[in-house]
Amino acid sequence: MTKKIMEKAREDKREGKSPSTQAGEFVRDEIEKVRQGKHGARSTQQAIAIGLSEARRAGVDLPPPEKGKVKESTRKSAEYAYEAGQGERKPKRRPRVSKAVSKVLEREPKNTASHEALSQQAKRAASRRTAEERSAAAEKAADTKGASGRSAAARKAVRTKGTRGRKQAARKSARTRTHHA
Structure with a gap:
């Protein structure tokens, strides 16, 4: 170890x-x-x-x-x-x-x-796992990632998924911001 x-x-x-x-x-x-x-x-x-x-x-x-x-x-x-x-x-x-x-x-x-x-x-x-459990886990992950982590994830999405990934990342980021504001 x-x-x-x-x-x-x-x-x-x-x-x-x-x-x-x-x-x-x-x-x-x-x-x-x-x-x-x-x-x-x-x-x-x-x-x-x-x-x-x-x-x-x-x-x-x-x-x-x-x-x-x-x-x-x-x-x-x-x-x-x-x-x-x-x-x-x-x-x-x-x-x-x-x-x-x-x-x-x-x-x-x-x-x-x-x-x-x-x-x-x-x-x-x-x-x-249920869809609800998976969703809750994703939300918690977004919370603990922090702003810079989310930004990095969005950049990676663009690199790996192109514009589709960027749109998904933007939606997810907006959802977590409004959800926790």
């Missing part, structure tokens, strides 16, 4: 971004590790889960998922990582287990972190 990632997550916290956004820094790092071939992942979800676990251990206030949402073993693992990160328990060093896990991950495929795999995962995750 690098200092740079920890600092970026702290910066996100200072800016009022959600714990899941703070944890995103760790997930991004994990995806990068898989892409570089440092280790693999059975699925895109596994790579994401490893990143979330790292975030919890680093002290990001990301509570474990509720019962019934994920496998019980996954929930227990998340609970353990969360407690360790919050200083509620002292994790035992288990070098043999750590080495065994590393060996297993090295044999896993690396294409689970490809742009295509991540895109499919994002679409699946979004389809499980």
Whole structure:
């Protein structure tokens, strides 16, 4: 876990971004590790889960998922990582287990972190949320982005989407300004 990632997550916290956004820094790092071939992942979800676990251990206030949402073993693992990160328990060093896990991950495929795999995962995750939830998340993102961030996003929209993107960005920007004025 690098200092740079920890600092970026702290910066996100200072800016009022959600714990899941703070944890995103760790997930991004994990995806990068898989892409570089440092280790693999059975699925895109596994790579994401490893990143979330790292975030919890680093002290990001990301509570474990509720019962019934994920496998019980996954929930227990998340609970353990969360407690360790919050200083509620002292994790035992288990070098043999750590080495065994590393060996297993090295044999896993690396294409689970490809742009295509991540895109499919994002679409699946979004389809499980309602339009209202997606809209609320977008609004919160626009809020925490700030004026200069919104301006940069609009410029990027022009670069990547042309005039259609500029019109969409202008509409979105106007909506957030009138909504929060």
